Amino acid sequence: MDPDAVIEAGVVELAAQVRAGRATACDAVAVYLDRIARHGAALNAFLAVAADPARVVAEALDRPRRDGAPLGPLAGVPLAIKDNLDVAGLAATAGIGALRGRTPERDAACVARLRQADAVLLGKTNMDEAAFGAANDNPHFGRCHNPHRPDCTPGGSSGGSAAAVAAGLAAAALGSDTLGSVRIPASYCGCVGYKPTRGSVPVGGLMPLCRSLDEVGVLARSVADCAAVFDAIRDPVSRAAGALRPELAGMSVGVVGGLDVEPEIAAATDRTATALAACGCTVSRCALEGIDLARVRRAGLLVTEAEGALVHAQLLADPASGISQALRDGLGYGAAQTRERVAQAWELLRDASRRLDSLFASFALLLLPTTPQTAFPFGSPVPASQAELTVLANAGGFPAISVPAGWSSGALPLGIQLIGARGSDALVLAAGAACERALGAFPPAMLRA
């Protein structure tokens, strides 16, 4: 396969070619390492590139197997891993300067599953410090740039994973999502981001921020590629419920109205609604009655700060730990909250979750934008509302996907979001794929460079 074809093949098609002997893992790795060598430094998407280990793994995959066993579902597919997920033998800092030199001995559970599926791990991606934030302007390792527009944020906290995927520096990537940290950068970078039903991907080996909300998610250039990586890392037990192929015709989709978003994003959502109606879905307007999104977002942030203060108690207690003032302020605020105040925040999150449960009695899926705004330039104020549309899925453990939905007039990616009831991962992915077919793909210029 020529290099363009390797990138074009993404995850599913590349693995099929490697399994069929029409492509090699070594060639695939060489193509991606070459692209990292050419574009990686400019984007600063990777904190560490594991070129030699990746080549060794690829060579082993390309060798004829003595037992004749077939290769796995991600055969030879080069993937990137957010730096808060442990990869045995690679530094894992979670974007925290004080954790330089931390090298775990074991893979995170989801990373181990990727290896079992015969994927190849290219390296660790840039992220917000401690996964706290959504701009990926990392004070220790430098900012990661948006592949559509240098000096714009890729979003965060999984910014490096989104930028690497969108720019074709990895076939797909793992991220983590506490309040929206997979879907926000996917939306800003114009790739697909998927946060599964809570509990369906193991979080062992993920550096926690807020254990009660943290989840592992997937970023890829297509919904099918996202689904394939999710399938490799998901709990086998959770697969039972979603085994059937969902039927979109007649499915009820609620388009969430009354949101305060940029007009071009609202228009992209309306286009998506029309596309889903053309697929046979029953599309109607709905409202998030009784849900104050700004309050829900603040409640999510408060429980994150309170739990994060416990997780990072040592860094917080040590004035010389070097954590940024922003992280110190956030965690310090969390540490100062009373048990009652945190309980009130949880009650608000649970109330929102129950209201969404009620909506899922009427609608199979909810359609809304992923973010209220497109990517913004570094240096301009970070909008407080970044996670206001993503936090709901974390509060309720609902599966949610961000799918590219065209360009703004400023040529920045727009993203729409689908949220489903817990356990409806197959449905969310199928509907996401239908949107993608209707809306098209929106690659950054550098994907062809």
Added chain:
Amino acid sequence: MDPDAVIEAGVVELAAQVRAGRATACDAVAVYLDRIARHGAALNAFLAVAADPARVVAEALDRPRRDGAPLGPLAGVPLAIKDNLDVAGLAATAGIGALRGRTPERDAACVARLRQADAVLLGKTNMDEAAFGAANDNPHFGRCHNPHRPDCTPGGSSGGSAAAVAAGLAAAALGSDTLGSVRIPASYCGCVGYKPTRGSVPVGGLMPLCRSLDEVGVLARSVADCAAVFDAIRDPVSRAAGALRPELAGMSVGVVGGLDVEPEIAAATDRTATALAACGCTVSRCALEGIDLARVRRAGLLVTEAEGALVHAQLLADPASGISQALRDGLGYGAAQTRERVAQAWELLRDASRRLDSLFASFALLLLPTTPQTAFPFGSPVPASQAELTVLANAGGFPAISVPAGWSSGALPLGIQLIGARGSDALVLAAGAACERALGAFPPAMLRA
């Protein structure tokens, strides 16, 4: 409170007394440490007792709080932790001799939540080596005895937790459940054992055996106590679904027929069915059609051995690691399986899970025995069928509870099991409490000694 009253108060009542200032955490800890001093060695339920740290924590809880903040829901309640769950500063071997001296720096996520709830941690409990097995005849740390009958197994792999709870050496305990490892020892020891919906309790800091099936569970002397501990460790997100108080009247219960169990256990199940009918439940017979329990159990064992071989690859590769021949054989068998063979086992587990999903369309709960047999003497052959009735809940991630249901003619505890649909934790616990009220409690003689 006098010592008997402290033991009698269990979890919920003890915490209420401590919060109300009518009992102190120090007194509660002293009562339990005294019982451990008198009975612990004979039972060998604890691998480590953290007397001094427990006293320090209790003293801090009893001190007036400067900020006037109320104590947490498990205020001053002395708990025991299975040795495969990390407690910061205490040795954590998971029953594996080679891991002597392993002392984690951080609490497991669920243990951290117990501390947040103001519980006191008494120590680490005996278990089967690597949580592989259900007899708690540990080759490195010695066997744990059944408090109802010395020289009988307490069951496993959470045998030490069950024995400690049943004998009144802890108010409640955490265990882990991969194929039945919480419910089997609860049944054998005559205490309550609860395995929640998969994903509702975080597994970070649990030494894995089979990541795809491992779950954290709770053992206590009453269902209400079990529910209180579960409430403290469960994910706040999962609490939204179960917030309502379930109504038992009119609820449909399927009594699983056609099982090969000891006649006294079948009779106890029938008595429980009658009791639930008296509570207003609609009780009818049902069959596990298309489910071959022995095959499901073997499939669960195979995937456990295959994943366990990866987790413990270093111990398996090192001939001098000192792991028992039984563990070496089991993990070696797992390591030798092809990807296809493991995939077939998963397909069988998922098929069983889907068949239970279908039953849950007709029945809110399934009632069946926990184990086909009562506790057996050490030295007699371990019945292959031990986990045959518990594995289903692991295969599907269903919540399941074992509740004491009287005595065998040989004066050994009998246990019944309730299984619910995923997310129906509140219902399973409420129905378990109804069974307990109808059936009574069955304390071992030594609880009063």
